[in-house]
Amino acid sequence: MYLDCAVFENYRNIVHFPFSFDPGINILYGKNAQGKTNVIEGIYFFGSGKSFRHAKERDLIREGENHSQISIAYVDAVRENKMSVRFFRDMSKEMFKNGIKIGRTSNFIGNFRAVLFCPEHLAIVKNDPSERRAFLDHAISQIDRSYLSALMEHKRLLEQRNALLKSENETKESFWMTLDILSERLAVCAAAITKIRAEYLKRLFDHACVLVQQMTEGREKIDVRYLSHIAGDAIEELFDKKGNEERYRRLMYENRKREVLAGTTIAGAHRDDFEIRLLGKNAKIFASQGQQRSIALAMKLAEGEIAREESGEYPVFLLDDVLSELDGERKKFVLSELSGRQVILTTCDEGDFSEIDEAKRIFVENGTYSYR
Ligand SMILES: Nc1ncnc2c1ncn2[C@@H]1O[C@H](COP(=O)(O)OP(=O)(O)OP(=O)(O)O)[C@@H](O)[C@H]1O
Ligand SMILES: [Mg+2]
Numbered sequence: 001m002y003l004d005c006a007v008f009e010n011y012r013n014i015v016h017f018p019f020s021f022d023p024g025i026n027i028l029y030g031k032n033a034q035g036k037t038n039v040i041e042g043i044y045f046f047g048s049g050k051s052f053r054h055a056k057e058r059d060l061i062r063e064g065e066n067h068s069q070i071s072i073a074y075v076d077a078v079r080e081n082k083m084s085v086r087f088f089r090d091m092s093k094e095m096f097k098n099g100i101k102i103g104r105t106s107n108f109i110g111n112f113r114a115v116l117f118c119p120e121h122l123a124i125v126k127n128d129p130s131e132r133r134a135f136l137d138h139a140i141s142q143i144d145r146s147y148l149s150a151l152m153e154h155k156r157l158l159e160q161r162n163a164l165l166k167s168e169n170e171t172k173e174s175f176w177m178t179l180d181i182l183s184e185r186l187a188v189c190a191a192a193i194t195k196i197r198a199e200y201l202k203r204l205f206d207h208a209c210v211l212v213q214q215m216t217e218g219r220e221k222i223d224v225r226y227l228s229h230i231a232g233d234a235i236e237e238l239f240d241k242k243g244n245e246e247r248y249r250r251l252m253y254e255n256r257k258r259e260v261l262a263g264t265t266i267a268g269a270h271r272d273d274f275e276i277r278l279l280g281k282n283a284k285i286f287a288s289q290g291q292q293r294s295i296a297l298a299m300k301l302a303e304g305e306i307a308r309e310e311s312g313e314y315p316v317f318l319l320d321d322v323l324s325e326l327d328g329e330r331k332k333f334v335l336s337e338l339s340g341r342q343v344i345l346t347t348c349d350e351g352d353f354s355e356i357d358e359a360k361r362i363f364v365e366n367g368t369y370s371y372r
Contacts, residue, residue, distance in 0.1 A: 001076045001113055001313045002342040003043065010068040011060060012038040013367035022360040025335070025343045029350040030364030036346035038367075040116070040320045042070045043344065046083055047114035047315075048138075049105040057087045074112050077313050083112060110145065113307060113315035117300040117322050124299065125283055125292040129227075129273035136274075139303050140200050143310040147196055154189045158270055161186055166263040183252040190269035191244035198226050198238035200306075201274055207302035208295070215294055215333045222283065222295055225275045229267040294330055297322065301337060319345040324352045 002023040008014040013035050028036045037053075042060075044052050051060060061068040071084035085108075086094045095102040102108045123131040141148040161182040169175045205224040212222050224235075230247035231237040238244060248268065252259075255266050276283040276295060283295055300317075308314045317338060323331050324347050335343075335356065347353065350361065361372045 001074060001315060003112070003316050003344070004073045004075055004080065006039075006043060006070060006072045008039070008042055008068075008070050010062040010065040011042050011070055012062060012068075014038060015062065015367060017367075017369050019362070019369065021342070021344060023342050025338070025356060025359040026345070026362065027350065027353055027356075027359050028344070028346045028362045028364050028369075029348065029353075032348060034364045035367045035369075036364050037118075037320050039364075039369075040118070040318050040344065040346060043072070043316075044114055044116050044318055045070065045085060046072055046112040047109065047116070047142075049109040052116055052118065052120075056091070057093060058089055058091055060087050061089060072112065074316075081111065083108075106145075106148070110142070113142065113311065114318050115300055115304045115307065115315050116318045116320070117297060118320040119322060121296050121300065121322075122289075122292055125276055125287070125296050129271065132273055135299075136197050136200060139204070139306075140196060142303075143307060144196070147193075150189060150192055150196075154186070154193055154269065157182060157186045157189055158265060158268070162264050165259050165265065170260050179256065183256075184249065186265070186268065187245050187248035187252060190248050191241050193269045194228055194230065194238050194244050194272060195241045197269075197272060198228075198235050201226055202235050203306055204299060204302045207305045208298040211298040211301055211337070212295060214337075215298065215330050217329075220291065220294075221279055222298075223277050223280075225277065227273040227275055228269070229271060290326060290330070293322065293326060297326075297334060301334070304341070314341045317341055317343045317345075319343060321346050321348075323347065324349055 003021050005018060005020045007018045009016050019039070028039060030036060041051055041053060041055075051057070067086055067088045069084060069086045071082065073080055073082050075081075082098055084096045095105070095108045097108070097111060121135075124135045137147075137151060141151070161179070164175070164178055164182060167175070201224060205222070209222055212220050225233065226235045226238060228238060229251055230244060251267050252265070259266050278287045278291060278295065283292060287295065304315055304317060323334060323345060326334065331352070353359065363370050363372050
Protein backbone atom coordinates (compact mmCIF):
# COMPACT_ATOMS: atom_id res chain seq x y z
CA MET A 1 0.00 0.00 0.00
CA TYR A 2 1.27 3.50 -0.68
CA LEU A 3 0.12 7.05 -0.28
CA ASP A 4 -0.02 8.78 -3.64
CA CYS A 5 -1.06 12.26 -2.62
CA ALA A 6 -2.45 14.26 0.27
CA VAL A 7 -4.03 17.71 0.17
CA PHE A 8 -3.91 19.69 3.41
CA GLU A 9 -6.15 22.74 3.88
CA ASN A 10 -6.06 24.97 6.96
CA TYR A 11 -4.54 22.13 8.95
CA ARG A 12 -2.33 23.37 11.83
CA ASN A 13 0.12 25.84 10.23
CA ILE A 14 -0.57 24.68 6.66
CA VAL A 15 -2.79 27.01 4.61
CA HIS A 16 -3.01 24.77 1.59
CA PHE A 17 -0.64 22.25 0.08
CA PRO A 18 -1.10 19.32 -2.29
CA PHE A 19 1.61 16.75 -1.56
CA SER A 20 2.57 14.03 -3.96
CA PHE A 21 4.64 11.20 -2.54
CA ASP A 22 6.95 8.59 -4.02
CA PRO A 23 6.18 4.92 -3.39
CA GLY A 24 9.70 4.70 -1.88
CA ILE A 25 11.43 7.03 0.57
CA ASN A 26 10.15 10.55 1.19
CA ILE A 27 12.14 12.93 3.39
CA LEU A 28 10.53 16.01 4.94
CA TYR A 29 13.29 18.23 6.26
CA GLY A 30 13.57 21.66 7.80
CA LYS A 31 14.16 23.56 11.03
CA ASN A 32 12.17 23.06 14.23
CA ALA A 33 8.54 24.14 14.39
CA GLN A 34 8.10 24.46 10.62
CA GLY A 35 5.42 21.84 9.98
CA LYS A 36 7.08 18.44 9.52
CA THR A 37 5.29 16.52 12.25
CA ASN A 38 2.04 18.24 11.27
CA VAL A 39 2.16 16.33 7.98
CA ILE A 40 2.88 12.99 9.68
CA GLU A 41 0.09 13.65 12.19
CA GLY A 42 -2.38 14.46 9.42
CA ILE A 43 -1.52 11.35 7.42
CA TYR A 44 -1.61 9.09 10.47
CA PHE A 45 -5.09 10.35 11.29
CA PHE A 46 -6.27 8.12 8.43
CA GLY A 47 -4.62 5.13 10.08
CA SER A 48 -5.76 5.62 13.65
CA GLY A 49 -8.73 8.01 13.59
CA LYS A 50 -7.08 10.38 16.03
CA SER A 51 -4.14 12.71 16.52
CA PHE A 52 -1.14 10.77 17.80
CA ARG A 53 -0.18 13.89 19.74
CA HIS A 54 -3.42 13.58 21.72
CA ALA A 55 -4.55 16.92 20.31
CA LYS A 56 -8.20 17.88 20.42
CA GLU A 57 -9.60 17.95 16.94
CA ARG A 58 -10.22 21.69 17.06
CA ASP A 59 -6.49 22.23 17.64
CA LEU A 60 -5.95 20.73 14.20
CA ILE A 61 -7.71 23.71 12.60
CA ARG A 62 -5.46 26.57 11.60
CA GLU A 63 -5.81 29.52 13.94
CA GLY A 64 -8.45 31.95 12.70
CA GLU A 65 -10.18 29.41 10.42
CA ASN A 66 -13.48 27.60 10.89
CA HIS A 67 -12.62 24.24 9.49
CA SER A 68 -9.77 22.22 8.10
CA GLN A 69 -9.60 19.36 5.67
CA ILE A 70 -7.22 16.63 4.56
CA SER A 71 -7.85 14.48 1.50
CA ILE A 72 -5.68 11.55 0.53
CA ALA A 73 -5.40 9.17 -2.40
CA TYR A 74 -3.72 5.84 -1.68
CA VAL A 75 -3.18 2.72 -3.71
CA ASP A 76 -3.80 -0.73 -2.27
CA ALA A 77 -3.59 -4.13 -3.92
CA VAL A 78 -7.00 -3.63 -5.50
CA ARG A 79 -7.39 0.00 -6.56
CA GLU A 80 -6.77 3.65 -5.86
CA ASN A 81 -8.90 4.95 -3.00
CA LYS A 82 -9.76 8.43 -1.90
CA MET A 83 -10.46 9.40 1.68
CA SER A 84 -10.99 12.72 3.37
CA VAL A 85 -11.72 14.22 6.73
CA ARG A 86 -13.04 17.66 7.65
CA PHE A 87 -12.73 19.09 11.16
CA PHE A 88 -15.03 21.80 12.48
CA ARG A 89 -14.63 24.19 15.41
CA ASP A 90 -17.60 22.70 17.24
CA MET A 91 -15.58 19.42 17.46
CA SER A 92 -17.71 17.68 14.84
CA LYS A 93 -16.05 16.07 11.84
CA GLU A 94 -17.01 14.55 8.52
CA MET A 95 -15.28 11.53 7.03
CA PHE A 96 -15.51 10.12 3.52
CA LYS A 97 -14.21 7.14 1.60
CA ASN A 98 -14.51 7.12 -2.18
CA GLY A 99 -17.20 9.78 -1.97
CA ILE A 100 -19.32 7.96 0.59
CA LYS A 101 -19.80 9.47 4.01
CA ILE A 102 -18.57 7.35 6.92
CA GLY A 103 -20.45 7.74 10.19
CA ARG A 104 -18.23 5.95 12.67
CA THR A 105 -14.53 6.24 13.30
CA SER A 106 -14.39 2.45 13.64
CA ASN A 107 -15.34 2.20 9.94
CA PHE A 108 -12.92 4.95 8.98
CA ILE A 109 -9.86 3.20 10.42
CA GLY A 110 -8.63 -0.06 8.92
CA ASN A 111 -8.73 1.29 5.35
CA PHE A 112 -5.48 3.22 4.96
CA ARG A 113 -2.88 1.39 7.01
CA ALA A 114 0.23 2.98 8.46
CA VAL A 115 2.79 2.22 11.14
CA LEU A 116 4.03 5.26 13.00
CA PHE A 117 7.29 5.56 14.86
CA CYS A 118 8.01 8.76 16.80
CA PRO A 119 10.28 9.65 19.75
CA GLU A 120 7.43 9.09 22.22
CA HIS A 121 7.50 5.39 21.29
CA LEU A 122 10.70 4.99 23.29
CA ALA A 123 8.23 4.89 26.16
CA ILE A 124 7.37 1.33 25.10
CA VAL A 125 10.78 0.24 26.31
CA LYS A 126 11.37 2.84 29.02
CA ASN A 127 8.14 3.71 30.76
CA ASP A 128 5.29 2.12 32.70
CA PRO A 129 3.37 -1.05 31.91
CA SER A 130 0.42 1.02 30.67
CA GLU A 131 2.54 2.20 27.72
CA ARG A 132 3.34 -1.37 26.73
CA ARG A 133 -0.29 -2.45 27.05
CA ALA A 134 -1.35 0.54 24.95
CA PHE A 135 1.18 -0.42 22.28
CA LEU A 136 -0.02 -4.03 22.19
CA ASP A 137 -3.69 -3.07 22.22
CA HIS A 138 -3.24 -0.58 19.41
CA ALA A 139 -1.16 -2.93 17.25
CA ILE A 140 -3.54 -5.85 17.72
CA SER A 141 -6.66 -3.84 17.04
CA GLN A 142 -5.17 -2.81 13.69
CA ILE A 143 -5.38 -6.41 12.52
CA ASP A 144 -8.20 -7.85 14.64
CA ARG A 145 -11.41 -5.86 14.88
CA SER A 146 -13.01 -8.20 17.41
CA TYR A 147 -10.15 -7.49 19.82
CA LEU A 148 -11.33 -3.91 20.31
CA SER A 149 -14.79 -5.07 21.39
CA ALA A 150 -13.24 -7.60 23.76
CA LEU A 151 -11.19 -4.80 25.30
CA MET A 152 -14.26 -2.63 25.73
CA GLU A 153 -16.21 -5.48 27.31
CA HIS A 154 -13.28 -6.11 29.67
CA LYS A 155 -13.16 -2.44 30.66
CA ARG A 156 -16.90 -2.40 31.36
CA LEU A 157 -16.79 -5.57 33.49
CA LEU A 158 -13.78 -4.35 35.41
CA GLU A 159 -15.49 -1.04 36.17
CA GLN A 160 -18.62 -2.87 37.38
CA ARG A 161 -16.61 -5.22 39.54
CA ASN A 162 -14.57 -2.38 41.04
CA ALA A 163 -17.72 -0.35 41.75
CA LEU A 164 -19.14 -3.36 43.58
CA LEU A 165 -15.93 -3.91 45.55
CA LYS A 166 -16.05 -0.26 46.60
CA SER A 167 -19.73 -0.36 47.56
CA GLU A 168 -19.10 -1.66 51.13
CA ASN A 169 -22.12 -3.95 50.88
CA GLU A 170 -20.24 -7.15 51.69
CA THR A 171 -22.56 -8.00 54.59
CA LYS A 172 -25.37 -8.61 52.09
CA GLU A 173 -25.69 -12.01 50.45
CA SER A 174 -26.43 -10.44 47.07
CA PHE A 175 -22.98 -8.81 47.16
CA TRP A 176 -21.16 -12.15 46.99
CA MET A 177 -23.51 -13.53 44.36
CA THR A 178 -23.00 -10.50 42.12
CA LEU A 179 -19.25 -10.68 42.74
CA ASP A 180 -19.22 -14.32 41.62
CA ILE A 181 -21.11 -13.50 38.43
CA LEU A 182 -18.88 -10.55 37.56
CA SER A 183 -15.71 -12.50 38.41
CA GLU A 184 -16.77 -15.33 36.12
CA ARG A 185 -17.48 -12.97 33.21
CA LEU A 186 -14.27 -11.07 33.82
CA ALA A 187 -12.25 -14.30 33.94
CA VAL A 188 -13.60 -15.39 30.55
CA CYS A 189 -12.96 -12.00 28.96
CA ALA A 190 -9.50 -11.51 30.52
CA ALA A 191 -8.48 -15.02 29.47
CA ALA A 192 -9.19 -14.23 25.82
CA ILE A 193 -7.37 -10.89 25.96
CA THR A 194 -4.25 -12.31 27.60
CA LYS A 195 -4.18 -15.16 25.08
CA ILE A 196 -4.38 -12.79 22.10
CA ARG A 197 -1.77 -10.44 23.59
CA ALA A 198 0.63 -13.29 24.35
CA GLU A 199 0.30 -14.75 20.86
CA TYR A 200 0.84 -11.36 19.26
CA LEU A 201 3.83 -10.62 21.48
CA LYS A 202 5.46 -13.93 20.60
CA ARG A 203 4.93 -13.29 16.93
CA LEU A 204 6.19 -9.72 17.22
CA PHE A 205 9.41 -10.68 18.98
CA ASP A 206 10.09 -13.56 16.60
CA HIS A 207 10.52 -10.80 14.00
CA ALA A 208 11.98 -8.11 16.27
CA CYS A 209 14.76 -10.38 17.61
CA VAL A 210 16.00 -11.11 14.11
CA LEU A 211 15.85 -7.42 13.19
CA VAL A 212 17.88 -6.30 16.21
CA GLN A 213 20.51 -8.94 15.49
CA GLN A 214 20.77 -7.87 11.87
CA MET A 215 20.90 -4.22 12.86
CA THR A 216 23.91 -4.86 15.10
CA GLU A 217 25.58 -7.63 13.08
CA GLY A 218 24.69 -10.19 15.71
CA ARG A 219 26.12 -8.30 18.69
CA GLU A 220 22.81 -7.60 20.38
CA LYS A 221 20.21 -10.19 21.19
CA ILE A 222 16.82 -9.48 22.67
CA ASP A 223 14.07 -11.62 24.08
CA VAL A 224 10.80 -10.99 25.80
CA ARG A 225 9.01 -12.19 28.91
CA TYR A 226 5.27 -11.86 29.30
CA LEU A 227 4.47 -10.64 32.79
CA SER A 228 1.03 -11.79 33.82
CA HIS A 229 -0.53 -12.78 37.10
CA ILE A 230 -1.48 -16.19 35.81
CA ALA A 231 1.57 -17.89 34.38
CA GLY A 232 5.23 -18.57 34.89
CA ASP A 233 8.03 -17.86 32.45
CA ALA A 234 6.80 -19.62 29.33
CA ILE A 235 4.72 -17.33 27.15
CA GLU A 236 3.18 -20.37 25.43
CA GLU A 237 1.30 -21.26 28.63
CA LEU A 238 -0.90 -18.26 27.94
CA PHE A 239 -2.01 -19.51 24.53
CA ASP A 240 -4.48 -21.83 26.30
CA LYS A 241 -7.68 -19.83 26.73
CA LYS A 242 -9.46 -22.38 28.94
CA GLY A 243 -6.37 -22.65 31.14
CA ASN A 244 -6.23 -18.86 31.43
CA GLU A 245 -9.90 -18.76 32.43
CA GLU A 246 -9.32 -21.28 35.16
CA ARG A 247 -6.29 -19.41 36.46
CA TYR A 248 -8.06 -16.04 36.46
CA ARG A 249 -11.05 -17.61 38.23
CA ARG A 250 -8.79 -19.00 40.94
CA LEU A 251 -6.86 -15.75 41.25
CA MET A 252 -10.00 -13.70 41.82
CA TYR A 253 -11.32 -16.26 44.29
CA GLU A 254 -8.09 -16.23 46.28
CA ASN A 255 -7.88 -12.43 46.24
CA ARG A 256 -11.51 -11.67 46.96
CA LYS A 257 -11.22 -10.73 50.65
CA ARG A 258 -8.23 -8.50 50.03
CA GLU A 259 -10.04 -6.96 47.07
CA VAL A 260 -13.03 -6.06 49.22
CA LEU A 261 -10.64 -4.29 51.61
CA ALA A 262 -8.80 -2.57 48.78
CA GLY A 263 -12.03 -1.73 46.94
CA THR A 264 -10.53 -2.74 43.61
CA THR A 265 -9.56 -5.71 41.43
CA ILE A 266 -5.96 -6.34 42.43
CA ALA A 267 -4.78 -8.70 39.72
CA GLY A 268 -5.81 -9.48 36.17
CA ALA A 269 -5.32 -8.72 32.49
CA HIS A 270 -5.57 -5.00 33.25
CA ARG A 271 -2.11 -5.33 34.79
CA ASP A 272 -0.50 -7.39 31.99
CA ASP A 273 2.98 -6.27 31.04
CA PHE A 274 6.06 -7.56 29.30
CA GLU A 275 9.76 -7.26 29.92
CA ILE A 276 12.17 -6.78 27.07
CA ARG A 277 15.62 -8.15 27.74
CA LEU A 278 18.80 -7.20 25.97
CA LEU A 279 21.55 -9.81 26.33
CA GLY A 280 19.58 -11.28 29.22
CA LYS A 281 19.13 -8.04 31.17
CA ASN A 282 16.11 -5.77 31.51
CA ALA A 283 16.39 -3.31 28.60
CA LYS A 284 14.47 -0.69 30.55
CA ILE A 285 17.35 -0.42 33.00
CA PHE A 286 20.41 -1.64 31.13
CA ALA A 287 20.03 -0.58 27.51
CA SER A 288 21.48 2.73 26.30
CA GLN A 289 19.25 5.34 24.69
CA GLY A 290 20.36 4.22 21.20
CA GLN A 291 19.82 0.56 22.07
CA GLN A 292 16.35 1.33 23.40
CA ARG A 293 15.58 3.27 20.25
CA SER A 294 16.77 0.36 18.11
CA ILE A 295 14.58 -2.08 20.04
CA ALA A 296 11.51 0.14 19.76
CA LEU A 297 12.18 0.61 16.05
CA ALA A 298 12.60 -3.14 15.54
CA MET A 299 9.26 -3.66 17.26
CA LYS A 300 7.66 -1.13 14.90
CA LEU A 301 9.19 -2.81 11.85
CA ALA A 302 7.93 -6.12 13.20
CA GLU A 303 4.48 -4.61 13.60
CA GLY A 304 4.60 -3.71 9.90
CA GLU A 305 5.73 -7.26 9.08
CA ILE A 306 2.74 -8.76 10.88
CA ALA A 307 0.40 -6.27 9.21
CA ARG A 308 1.72 -7.52 5.87
CA GLU A 309 1.27 -11.17 6.86
CA GLU A 310 -2.33 -10.39 7.74
CA SER A 311 -3.33 -8.16 4.83
CA GLY A 312 -0.92 -9.22 2.10
CA GLU A 313 0.67 -5.78 1.75
CA TYR A 314 2.97 -3.52 3.71
CA PRO A 315 1.50 -0.52 5.49
CA VAL A 316 3.03 2.92 4.99
CA PHE A 317 5.86 3.62 7.46
CA LEU A 318 5.80 7.06 9.05
CA LEU A 319 9.01 7.87 10.93
CA ASP A 320 8.93 11.16 12.78
CA ASP A 321 12.35 12.33 13.87
CA VAL A 322 13.69 8.94 14.85
CA LEU A 323 16.48 7.93 12.50
CA SER A 324 18.85 10.88 12.95
CA GLU A 325 19.93 9.72 16.38
CA LEU A 326 20.89 6.21 15.33
CA ASP A 327 24.50 5.57 14.38
CA GLY A 328 25.35 5.12 10.71
CA GLU A 329 25.33 1.32 10.80
CA ARG A 330 21.88 1.05 12.38
CA LYS A 331 20.42 3.78 10.18
CA LYS A 332 21.73 2.09 7.05
CA PHE A 333 20.22 -1.21 8.11
CA VAL A 334 16.82 0.32 8.80
CA LEU A 335 16.70 2.08 5.46
CA SER A 336 17.78 -1.02 3.57
CA GLU A 337 15.24 -3.06 5.52
CA LEU A 338 12.58 -0.57 4.46
CA SER A 339 13.43 -0.72 0.77
CA GLY A 340 10.46 -1.82 -1.26
CA ARG A 341 8.14 -0.13 1.22
CA GLN A 342 6.89 3.41 1.36
CA VAL A 343 8.52 5.52 4.05
CA ILE A 344 7.66 9.10 4.91
CA LEU A 345 10.21 10.43 7.38
CA THR A 346 11.09 13.75 8.97
CA THR A 347 14.42 15.16 10.02
CA CYS A 348 15.96 18.49 10.97
CA ASP A 349 19.23 17.58 9.30
CA GLU A 350 18.89 16.52 5.72
CA GLY A 351 22.63 15.79 5.70
CA ASP A 352 21.90 12.67 7.76
CA PHE A 353 20.38 11.17 4.65
CA SER A 354 22.77 12.52 2.04
CA GLU A 355 23.90 9.04 1.01
CA ILE A 356 20.39 8.09 -0.12
CA ASP A 357 20.04 8.83 -3.81
CA GLU A 358 16.56 7.64 -4.54
CA ALA A 359 14.42 9.67 -2.21
CA LYS A 360 11.92 12.43 -2.67
CA ARG A 361 13.08 15.44 -0.69
CA ILE A 362 10.61 17.99 0.60
CA PHE A 363 11.91 21.17 2.22
CA VAL A 364 9.63 22.49 4.98
CA GLU A 365 9.49 26.13 6.00
CA ASN A 366 6.73 27.78 7.99
CA GLY A 367 3.92 25.59 6.74
CA THR A 368 5.06 25.72 3.12
CA TYR A 369 6.68 22.88 1.23
CA SER A 370 8.95 22.67 -1.79
CA TYR A 371 10.40 19.71 -3.66
CA ARG A 372 14.17 19.71 -3.94
N1 LIG B 1 -3.87 25.12 14.97
C1 LIG B 1 -2.74 25.70 14.57
N2 LIG B 1 -2.78 26.84 13.83
C2 LIG B 1 -1.64 27.42 13.41
N3 LIG B 1 -0.41 26.95 13.66
C3 LIG B 1 -0.31 25.83 14.40
C4 LIG B 1 -1.46 25.15 14.88
N4 LIG B 1 -1.06 24.07 15.59
C5 LIG B 1 0.29 24.08 15.53
N5 LIG B 1 0.76 25.12 14.83
C6 LIG B 1 2.16 25.49 14.55
O1 LIG B 1 2.80 24.42 13.88
C7 LIG B 1 4.18 24.46 14.19
C8 LIG B 1 4.67 23.11 14.65
O2 LIG B 1 4.74 22.27 13.61
P1 LIG B 1 5.39 20.81 13.74
O3 LIG B 1 5.09 20.20 15.03
O4 LIG B 1 5.00 20.11 12.50
O5 LIG B 1 6.94 21.22 13.72
P2 LIG B 1 8.17 20.34 13.24
O6 LIG B 1 8.61 20.88 11.92
O7 LIG B 1 7.86 18.91 13.33
O8 LIG B 1 9.24 20.76 14.34
P3 LIG B 1 10.30 19.89 15.20
O9 LIG B 1 11.50 19.72 14.34
O10 LIG B 1 10.58 20.78 16.35
O11 LIG B 1 9.64 18.63 15.59
C9 LIG B 1 4.37 25.42 15.34
O12 LIG B 1 4.97 26.59 14.85
C10 LIG B 1 2.97 25.66 15.81
O13 LIG B 1 2.82 26.94 16.34
MG1 LIG C 1 8.38 17.45 14.74
